[in-house]
Amino acid sequence: MFVYRLVQAGLLIPMLAFIVNCSGSGDTTAEEKFQSPSSTCGSFAIKNKFIVHWKNGDMTFESAVDREKFVNEFMTENNEEIAWAEHDYKLKQFNPVTSPIASSEVTEFDWGQQKIQVEDVWARGIDGSGVLVAVIDSGVDIDHPQLANQIYRNPREFENGIDDDGNGLIDDISGYDFERDRPQVTDGTGHGTHVSGIVGASHSNGNIKGIAYGAKILPLDFMNSEGEGSLSDAVSALNYAADQGARVINASWGGAPCSESLGAAINGLNQKGILVVVASGNNGQNLDVRPEFPAAYTYSNQITVGASSPNDFTADFSNYSGALVDIVAPGVSIYSTYTFPSERYLDGTSMAAPFVSGAAALLFSHRPSATVQQVKEALLFSVDSGPFPVATRGRLNIKKAIEYIETVVQ
Ligand SMILES: [Ca+2]
Ligand SMILES: [Ca+2]
Incomplete structure (x- = not known):
């Protein structure tokens, strides 16, 4: 089924362009253009769904x-026009884990907010206003008392059964469910609701203190109630977020050992000035040894985030890498909005990533003309150092990141 719409031209990474050039002679057969999954990828392939990369740079999704x-x-x-193709692949939310030792360090429910010194930023009136953050996940409970007023509303779309803004989706007013191909976003697992609360829960109507509570959240669902989704739906959501004007995208999922299509989509967002914040995953593994995507991509518009504990240790479940993981952020016993009950603690790198997404929203809000590179630098160059096996060796500090960007962007 054709899901959303074509990826715009120019998104392909150089490696893909190389393949395009190689296939330009016209003598490559369809069979040769199909990239079969490696042995580790085979079990992730969706047998009847395919991703097609066309010579003109478009990417489409097909079924057979x-x-x-x-x-x-x-x-x-279509052999003349096709550059290459591959299977669609399964992706998963990073399921919450438990870390009893790290959790025992927790004394206050908002320890993460305190740790990154965000109260000092809020006290200066910096709250994320004017910034759109897309949460691509299991969906969001958009009626949650602390989230209802935080959800984006598409100004070009109305509840009337018509595709008013002509983007191919009917009544996509407050996000979209790409898994079920419908505009009503719900949350089948609670994961996306928890992530969203960390990014930007209102500070009214409950206990949660969203990092960027003045920002708007664009809820994009690509997972079923098991927390599983397809790469093609994730790519559709990424491109939709770009079209709606998101500056930050939170991706607390992954687990795929393969696929270049997802990388092409994330890389393409760089040209649109969008920062993609990715959770490192919860296997406690070195990503250098066992790479998973998108965590192990190194695109300049991506930040990969591991999880830290209240006493500034790396959470035992957090994936790490001195090259592929950029930073750590609070990810142990994080209290946030949920579906049922309406608030709860969760552990995981899925919780660490939205601290960084919220922090990025604060930076973009404070300096709207900042580039993705400047915001990324501000986040990574202002960390609090610690025993973290990641590239910066540091944990997020948004107070220092705000001070940093003030020296770079007037
Ligand atoms: Ca529409
Ligand atoms: Ca409509």
Whole structure:
């Protein structure tokens, strides 16, 4: 099924362009243009869904009964225009984990907010106003008392059964559910609601203190009630976020050991000035040894985030890497909004990433003309150093990041 719409031209990473050039002679067969999954990727492939990269730079999503039919019929018919194709792949939310030792360090429910010194930023009136943060996840409980007023509203779309803004989606007023292909966003697992509260819960109507409580949240659902989704729906959500004007995208998911299509989509967002914040994953592994994506990508508009504890140790479940993980942020016993009950503690790198997404929103809000590179630098160059096995060796400090960006952007 055609899901959202084409990825715009120019998104392909150089490696893909190389493949395009190589296939330009016209003598490459459809079979040769199909990139079969490696042995580690095979179990993640969705057997009847495919991602097509066209020579003009577009990316589309197609269905067929199986690989053989797809190659012999669709790809052969369109062979002249196709650069290459691959299976669609499964992605998953990073399921919450528990870390009893790290949790025992917790004394206050908002320890994370205190640790990154965000109260000092709020006291200066910096709250994320004017910034749109897309939460691409399991959905969001958009009626939650602390989130209802934080949700983005598409000004070009109305509840009337018509695609008013002509983007291919009917009544996409407050986000979209790409998994079920409908405008009503719900949250089947609670994961996206927890992430959203960390990014930007209102400071009224409850206990949660969202980092960027003046920002708007764009809820984009691409997961089923098991917390699983497809790469094609994730890419559709990424591109939708860009079209709506998001400056920050939170991606607390991954787990795929493969696929270049997701990388092409994230890299393409760099040209649109969008920062993508990615959780490092909860396997307690070195990503250098066992790379997973998107965490292990190194695009200049991406920040990969591990989880830290109240006493500034790396959480035992957090994936790490001195090259591929950039920073750590609070990710142990994080209290946030939830579906049922309406508030709860969760542990995971999924909780650490939205601290950074919220912090990025504060920076963009304070300096709207800042580039993605300047915001990324501000976040990474102002960390509090600690025993963290990540590239900066540091934990997020938004107070210092705000001071940093003031020296770089007037
Ligand atoms: Ca629409
Ligand atoms: Ca409409």
